[in-house]
Each structure stands twice: as C-alpha cells, then as structure tokens.
Amino acid sequence: MGSLHRACAWKRDDRQRKIDALPVTYKEPLTPAEEKIHALPLATLVTQCRSGLLNPADVMQAYAKKMLVAQKESNCITDIMVNHALESPSLAHCGPGADSDTRAEDSRPLLGVPVSVKDSFDIEGHDTTIGLARFSNRPAQTSAPIVRLLRDAGALIHVKTTVPTALFSMETESDLFGRTTNPYKATHGVGASTGGGGALVAWGGSMVEVGSDVAGSVRIPAHTCGIWSMKGSVGRFPVLGNMSPMTGLEAVPILTGPLANSLDNLEEFYKRVIDMEPWTYDHTCVPLQWRPLDLLEEGRKLKWGVIWSDDTIPPTPACKRALSTVVGALKADGHEVVDFSPPIEEVLGVGYQIVFADGGRQIRNVLLPGETLNAALVSVLKHVSRSRFGRTIRRLWSFITGNSEVEYPDILKEKNIVEERQLIVQRDELRQQWHDKWQNEGLDFVLTVTFPFPALENGDGEKASLMSASYTFLFNLLDYSAGVLPVTNVRKDLDSLPVDFQSTSMYQSLSAPARQAWSTYDAEKMDGLPLSVQVVGRRFEEEKVFAGMRVIEAALKKKNVLFIGKKDAV
Structure with missing residues (x-):
C-alpha cells in the first residue's frame, strides 16, 4: 500500500472511530424538545443559554443528531470534536442547574451556538488537510485566531467540514474523503471549496459554518445548498491560521467568511464576531466596530445596478x-x-x-504521487505548464479554427x-x-x-x-x-x-x-x-x-x- 492509500485509509478510519465513539443517544431521532431547540434563532438560543433555560450540552445533542444525518447522506465531515466542545471548563456553569449569579456574569455573545469550521483552519490537536493526503495525521500545534475568538465567545465548535483537493475546484471531492453530495439531490454537487460546510448547514447539522473565500468559496456553496453567506472585505475577519495551497498570494488574498441557515443568524453571527474585537486576535484585522444600518426602517428608495452577464x-x-x-x-x-x-x-x-x-507550482508541490486533482483544476494546470512552443502551436491552431480558447493559455503562463x-x-x-x-x-x-x-x-x-x-x-x-x-x-x-x-x-x-x-x-x-x-x-x-x-x-x-x-x- 502506497503513502497516498495509507494516508486516506488512516484518515477515514479516524473519522469513523470518532463517530462511533459518540453517545448512542446522538444516533436517535430528534425529540420534540430538540426540535424546538433546533428551531431557535441564534440570538434567542444565546439568551436562553445565558439565562440557564438551555444547557449547551442539549443544544449540541440536537445539532449533532442532524450532523450525523448530514454525514450519512452527503459525506460532509472530516473531523469530529463534539466532546472537546462540551469539555470546555467555561461551560461548567451553564444550564438550568447553574448558579444564577454566575450565569448573570456570562455575557459571551455566542454561548451555545453550534459552529462548524472548514478543514482549512487550524485547530490545536486536529489535522488541517485542505483535502490533501500529505497533511493526514499531522495535527496543528496551535489554533487559528478565529477559532480562539469563537471559543472565547462561547461557540460550540463541533466538526470540521470537507473541501476539495487543494481547495481550487468546482466540486468538493478528494481522495482523502471522497465526494460531498448535494442535500437536495445526491446526484449533484455542492460547489466549492466550502462545500462540506454548505451541505452541513443546509442539513441542519450546524447553525453557522466558518469558511474561507478566494474566488467564491463561501458564496457558491451557499448558492448550491440554498443558504446564506457573506464575503466581507479583507481584514474584517481573522484569517491567520487558515491554510492555503497558494501561500503568500497577497494580491488576491484568502479571507474568512460565514455561511448560515438564515439571514438573521448570518448577520447576528457576523455582528457578534465583530463585537469580540477580532483585531485583538489577529493583526491583519482592521479595527472597525459594527455600524448598524436598517434601510427598511429608513424607507429610502435605493438604486441597484444589475450585471446580467x-x-x-x-x-x-x-x-x-x-x-x-x-x-x-x-x-x-x-x-x-x-x-x-x-x-x-x-x-x-x-x-x-x-x-x-506561479504556473501552478505550489499546488503541484503538495500532491502525493498519484493523488487526484479535480478535473477543472487539472485542465488549468495543463495550460499553465505548456512550453512556449506548445503555446505558439495552440495559438496558431486556435486562430485557424476560430476557437476563442486561445486566450486561456496566454493568460495563464507563468x-x-x-x-x-x-x-x-x-x-x-x-x-x-x-x-x-x-x-x-x-x-x-x-x-x-x-x-x-x-x-x-x-x-x-x-x-x-x-x-x-x-x-x-x-x-x-x-x-x-x-x-x-x-x-x-x-x-x-x-x-x-x-x-x-x-x-x-x-x-x-x-x-x-x-x-x-x-x-x-x-x-x-x-x-x-x-x-x-x-x-x-x-x-x-x-x-x-x-x-x-x-x-x-x-x-x-x-x-x-x-x-x-x-x-x-x-
């Protein structure tokens, strides 16, 4: 067995071991009480966890049940950390049995909110694979600033979600984890590269997914999975500790953005992250406070420009x-x-x-022998690796045939x-x-x-x-x-x-x-x-x-x- 097959087998076995280790109750249908928990908007859920009406452990169980369904149906999870989310000492005083004075002091803005994280963010003790077998069984030594911020805010980070090999793709698929399928139709895909997160949120296995975006990676999965997402400007959310196969690409930097199961929850999450002052966690963040705006209340008629194509x-x-x-x-x-x-x-x-x-060098250099890239990316890499003579012949042939693809290799040369x-x-x-x-x-x-x-x-x-x-x-x-x-x-x-x-x-x-x-x-x-x-x-x-x-x-x-x-x- 080669190194690629060993890495893939180990990673899939490790994921299954963690699923098997979850409490038996997680594998049962939702109870009526859990259905009510699952229906709560983010703001209400946090308020009830703060007041002691809800225990974060009960919230976690309601969402973990949906998470297991999502994994079975769409194959959208890479790592499970449910127990770690609940073992946090900061959750010990939460729930109906906690002391009322202690609860009153708990002002954490995301207390009890189930949050999944794309498998591109470092979480201490867990692999960050970006869909590459090379990074299997190589746990991160520290957590990314966004992960530390979310945990400090009381969020329940319970799983990491699937991505395509090396992130750049139109489909979420890798040798490491296989294909992630659409929650509406298993015959169709989820887009990329935050595809696993899009599927998980659509299935109800997480209230919010924290993804990354360099060309549409939080927006295309939101489109394909029928959920909401936001790509902010560079510097609004922490980005350090977010792995990319194209490190140093500062001219088009990767950024962090959320996906959520409603517009209310998306905006509430975004606001509460900003209220945590992310610039105190990550030096790349701009110290810009939340600026509330309600255009509906203002009633002002707006001007919209449409780009049709x-x-x-x-x-x-x-x-x-x-x-x-x-x-x-x-x-x-x-x-x-x-x-x-x-x-x-x-x-x-x-x-x-x-x-x-770079001519695709960075992506090629992280692949193990025999590792499969998505066909759309392979097509691009073939173009960027063509010799100058090959490009000249292709231009001549394209001119003769009238095929406008001539522009493609010219644009993508190193x-x-x-x-x-x-x-x-x-x-x-x-x-x-x-x-x-x-x-x-x-x-x-x-x-x-x-x-x-x-x-x-x-x-x-x-x-x-x-x-x-x-x-x-x-x-x-x-x-x-x-x-x-x-x-x-x-x-x-x-x-x-x-x-x-x-x-x-x-x-x-x-x-x-x-x-x-x-x-x-x-x-x-x-x-x-x-x-x-x-x-x-x-x-x-x-x-x-x-x-x-x-x-x-x-x-x-x-x-x-x-x-x-x-x-x-x-």
Missing part, C-alpha cells in the same frame, strides 16, 4: 430567472434598477494571471516578478475605474447571479471550468463586500432550454468555453435545486449589504416569491 459564461435560464425575479420585486417596491456595465473581462483577465502567476507587479498595478487601476463608475452612477448596490448554473451534476466540474466562478471571483479582485441569499428553486416547466436550442441565435452567440459549460445544464435533472442572487456593496460595506439583503427579502415577500429550503422539503 460576465460576457464569458452567461447565466443559464434558471439562474437568470432568479435574478430577474429580484429585479422585478425591487422595481415593484419602488426602487430604481438600472443595467450596470463596468469593466469585467479586464478585471478577470488580470485576476486569473495573478492567481496562477509570470516573473516584474510581470506580477505590473499585474497588481493593472488591478489597482481597474479598481479605480470601478470606483469611479459606481460613484458616478450613484449606486447603492450591484446585483448579479452567484453562479451561472444551479448545482452541477456530479462530475461536470471540468465542463463548467473554473471560469464559471467569475461572478464571485470578480469581487475578490475588487475586495468588495458580497452576500448571497436564496431566492427560488429550479422549475423544469419554466427553466428548460428549447428542444432546438443549438440552432438558436443564443447558442450561436456562446463562445466555445460557454457552450461546453452550458452542456451541463439540464432543468429536468436540476428541478427543485436552489437558486440565489449575489448582493454587492463596496469595500467594508458588510453592514450595508446585510441591510440590502433584507430589502430584497422584504420585496420578495410582498410578491409572494417562494423559496423551498431543505428544512421545508423534508
């Missing part, structure tokens, strides 16, 4: 319908909605060159340090162009689809390609705040392509990469899957984006737009 892979009918539904609801509510056409292709071109400026610095200058110039255009048009928010497709069928990530993440990656490059909220579900009667689609002008207008990506779309198979929109504000406007998401939810409610979440579908 990234001009690379247009949104498929279901995703476009979700965006159109939001636009219609906002207009009906008296808001101004306009088309917005800033430079997009130019930003993405610079961004992809920055991310793969860069020297001077070329990389020039790219950062270009990025900053483009950021200023966006700033000026946003300012001149007087926008409050920008709206886009989150992803051009509903959740992809398992194995379709290569066809969709990493370019499908452009709608989210764009706002990492700009460092804008961006939230995702579910809107509706795929309906085969509304969202199917015409039988003669390939003979239509729409199909003819698609580029070769877009045609390949659109070949994954099948409204019949995708019927019922979640659909979302992305709400974008400028840098450090997280509070405003939350407020904008509330405006959208209120407008949709007035139009009786129905989203069927996982908890409503079972």
Whole structure:
C-alpha cells in the first residue's frame, strides 16, 4: 500500500472511530424538545443559554443528531470534536442547574451556538488537510485566531467540514474523503471549496459554518445548498491560521467568511464576531466596530445596478430567472434598477494571471504521487505548464479554427516578478475605474447571479471550468463586500432550454468555453435545486449589504416569491 492509500485509509478510519465513539443517544431521532431547540434563532438560543433555560450540552445533542444525518447522506465531515466542545471548563456553569449569579456574569455573545469550521483552519490537536493526503495525521500545534475568538465567545465548535483537493475546484471531492453530495439531490454537487460546510448547514447539522473565500468559496456553496453567506472585505475577519495551497498570494488574498441557515443568524453571527474585537486576535484585522444600518426602517428608495452577464459564461435560464425575479420585486417596491456595465473581462483577465502567476507550482508541490486533482483544476494546470512552443502551436491552431480558447493559455503562463507587479498595478487601476463608475452612477448596490448554473451534476466540474466562478471571483479582485441569499428553486416547466436550442441565435452567440459549460445544464435533472442572487456593496460595506439583503427579502415577500429550503422539503 502506497503513502497516498495509507494516508486516506488512516484518515477515514479516524473519522469513523470518532463517530462511533459518540453517545448512542446522538444516533436517535430528534425529540420534540430538540426540535424546538433546533428551531431557535441564534440570538434567542444565546439568551436562553445565558439565562440557564438551555444547557449547551442539549443544544449540541440536537445539532449533532442532524450532523450525523448530514454525514450519512452527503459525506460532509472530516473531523469530529463534539466532546472537546462540551469539555470546555467555561461551560461548567451553564444550564438550568447553574448558579444564577454566575450565569448573570456570562455575557459571551455566542454561548451555545453550534459552529462548524472548514478543514482549512487550524485547530490545536486536529489535522488541517485542505483535502490533501500529505497533511493526514499531522495535527496543528496551535489554533487559528478565529477559532480562539469563537471559543472565547462561547461557540460550540463541533466538526470540521470537507473541501476539495487543494481547495481550487468546482466540486468538493478528494481522495482523502471522497465526494460531498448535494442535500437536495445526491446526484449533484455542492460547489466549492466550502462545500462540506454548505451541505452541513443546509442539513441542519450546524447553525453557522466558518469558511474561507478566494474566488467564491463561501458564496457558491451557499448558492448550491440554498443558504446564506457573506464575503466581507479583507481584514474584517481573522484569517491567520487558515491554510492555503497558494501561500503568500497577497494580491488576491484568502479571507474568512460565514455561511448560515438564515439571514438573521448570518448577520447576528457576523455582528457578534465583530463585537469580540477580532483585531485583538489577529493583526491583519482592521479595527472597525459594527455600524448598524436598517434601510427598511429608513424607507429610502435605493438604486441597484444589475450585471446580467460576465460576457464569458452567461447565466443559464434558471439562474437568470432568479435574478430577474429580484429585479422585478425591487422595481415593484419602488426602487430604481438600472443595467450596470463596468469593466469585467479586464478585471478577470488580470485576476486569473495573478492567481496562477506561479504556473501552478505550489499546488503541484503538495500532491502525493498519484493523488487526484479535480478535473477543472487539472485542465488549468495543463495550460499553465505548456512550453512556449506548445503555446505558439495552440495559438496558431486556435486562430485557424476560430476557437476563442486561445486566450486561456496566454493568460495563464507563468509570470516573473516584474510581470506580477505590473499585474497588481493593472488591478489597482481597474479598481479605480470601478470606483469611479459606481460613484458616478450613484449606486447603492450591484446585483448579479452567484453562479451561472444551479448545482452541477456530479462530475461536470471540468465542463463548467473554473471560469464559471467569475461572478464571485470578480469581487475578490475588487475586495468588495458580497452576500448571497436564496431566492427560488429550479422549475423544469419554466427553466428548460428549447428542444432546438443549438440552432438558436443564443447558442450561436456562446463562445466555445460557454457552450461546453452550458452542456451541463439540464432543468429536468436540476428541478427543485436552489437558486440565489449575489448582493454587492463596496469595500467594508458588510453592514450595508446585510441591510440590502433584507430589502430584497422584504420585496420578495410582498410578491409572494417562494423559496423551498431543505428544512421545508423534508
């Protein structure tokens, strides 16, 4: 047995041992009392834990039962630390039997809140694998600042969640843990790279997932799993101790962001983390206090700019319908909605060159012999590793055939340090162009689809390609705040392509990469899957984006737009 197989076998056996060691009661159905606990919003749950009405151990049992169901159905867990969460000395005085004076002193803002953590964050005594067999059985020596903050706040960190091999992917799958499947349809995926967390939250196995995002990794899984997420600007949440296969990528830095089972819980969690003053845990955090904003109460009519397409892979009918539904609801509510056409292709071109400026060396160097990468990433790495002669032949062939993919290898060739610095200058110039255009048009928010497709069928990530993440990656490059909220579900009667689609002008207008990506779309198979929109504000406007998401939810409610979440579908 080779080192890859030994590492994978050990890690899966270790996970199963920890599951088997959980109390037998965790493997029973939820009791009526536990159902009530599970239905509590975050703020109420914390209040009841503080007052002694609830014991965190009872909360943990209610969520752990759902966690085990999620693991069985979706394969979304990498490590279990339920016992560690409950053994904290700080929880000893919690619950109905605790002394009332002691309880009154407990002001921890996340007391008793079940929080899962992506398997990219260090937790002392536990592996941080980022889906790579190399890091199996190599426990972290210290915990990441965000983990220490959450524990100090009273959160119950009970599991780590699955990620794809080396994080960069359209699907959550690795040799180490296998494939994570969609809570709505096991035949489909969860996106990436916080895919396990998206599935777990949708199943109800965690109230909040703490994930990371460099190109959409907390937003795409929120889209595919029908939950809510927020990508803030760099510096709002602690990021140290968050492993990446591309360390030192400061031009497009990885950041920390949460996913949650409701907008209320997402915003409440975000606020309470900020109230913990994360800058005292992590020097990279900006000392920016929470700034409450209620646009609904203000009643001000807002101006929304809509980006209908990234001009690379247009949104498929279901995703476009979700965006159109939001636009219609906002207009009906008296808001101004306009088309917005800033430079997009130019930003993405610079961004992809920055991310793969090393020619893919860092990712290749952490793989064990024989370890499998997701096909979408393999395709990119093949391009970036081509010789100059090979790229020249490919350009010539692409020119002859009219295949626009010629731009792909040119953009992704390895860069020297001077070329990389020039790219950062270009990025900053483009950021200023966006700033000026946003300012001149007087926008409050920008709206886009989150992803051009509903959740992809398992194995379709290569066809969709990493370019499908452009709608989210764009706002990492700009460092804008961006939230995702579910809107509706795929309906085969509304969202199917015409039988003669390939003979239509729409199909003819698609580029070769877009045609390949659109070949994954099948409204019949995708019927019922979640659909979302992305709400974008400028840098450090997280509070405003939350407020904008509330405006959208209120407008949709007035139009009786129905989203069927996982908890409503079972």
